[in-house]
Amino acid sequence: MKKSILIISDSTIFGGAEKNLYLLLKFLDKTKFNLTLACTDSKGTEILLDKIKDLKVKIVRFPAARYREFDIRTTYELIKIIYNIEPDIVYVNFVHHYDCKPVMFSIFPFFRKFAVIAAEQLVPNEDEVNIFKRKLNHLWIYIIDKYITIFIMVSNKNKETFINKFHIKNKKIKVIKNSIEIKRFKKNNIFRKEMNFKKEDRIIVTIARLTSQKGHIYLIKAIKKLVKKYRDLKFIFVGEGEIEFILKKIIKEYFLDNKIFFLGFREDIDNILNSSDIFILPSLYEGLPLSILEAMEHSLPVIATNVDGNAEVIQDKYNGYLVKKKSVNGLYNSISKLLDNYDIESQYLGCNAFLTLKKDFNIKKNIKIFEELFLSLNS
DSSP states (O other): EEEEEEEEOOOOOOOOHHHHHHHHHHHHHHTEEEEEEEEESSSGGGGHHTTTTSSSSSEEEEOOOSSOOOOHHHHHHHHHHHHOOOOOOOEEEEEEEEOHHHHHHHGGGGSSSSSEEESOOOOOOOTTHHHHHHHHHHHHHHHHTTTOOOEEEESHHHHHHHHHHHHGGGHHHHHHOOOBOOOOOOOOOOHHHHTTTOTTEEEEEESSHHHHHHHHHHHHHHHHHHHOOOOSSEEEEEETTTTHHHHHHHHHHHHOTTTEEEEEEOOOOHHHHOOOOOOOOOOOOOOOOOOHHHHHHHTOOOESSTTHHHHHHBBTTTBBBBEEETTTTHHHHHHHHHHTTTTHHHHHHHHHHHHHHHOOOOOHHHHHHHHHHHOOOOO
């Protein structure tokens, strides 16, 4: 008999967590599982829904929470969905657990009636959280721990942080690293032509939400120094977020308007990466970013900060460069080193990056781990 899995995503955008969810829905064996996706009614979910429309996945919608701490309307609608589906497993796709309260409140009335998997894409940095809020968050994790069968972490570092912060038992946590569907691409210049860049321009791309977590400000400061040494650099920022206005203001003050280009949300990521020369991710903390894996798929040399999941993908000087977080000089020196010896270094790093991806981060390999986990759980 097929197992019934209800997958809940309270996201209102299509980002890395949602890309992971799409791959899970695409590759899970439909002869073993009946899949239902419960997602919010926001416009940001339409991209995901369009991608899965032919995947034999039942779709139900619920209202996005207006209040992340508690929203009775969202909770009530999810309770009805769970009651109607009667799942064997509820799989909750979190960006991180602090923002999951309306979803988890909907699970409480069904205590022990099904297995609950909490897939955590990120363990948030609490450095800027006041002590009262921090204690409330820790209390919340203590409460929901009783209702969750398995926590899935995307990196070993995230698992270690989660155990140390919240004292969750090691046996309740399983690490399944993010992965992608690997394809081979031929180099093209579609994006370069779209942007009217010259043949000699070096295109350096960052794909990340425009939030303080992603560290754009440190990259911008490094760019200010780089353009004094290298004339033909073009930096591409792909993504949207709440600090876009602040970043653009700083760029204007630094007279970098003709060097840094904001593209917002884009679906043609492959074309952008295919025309690019270097990928950079200057995050302050991470789960295990798909953007790095996507860059490796295009055999791009990667420069990333030495944090969390980044360091579990990138091996310094083998398939990319790792730099200290918040280090303007580290970013400057790594980019300079790569540019000064680009033909040799980019080929060496890019080739090793693709081999690493193929060996360790292939969705077809990881999907077997998910299926074994789902089949092993009893409601």
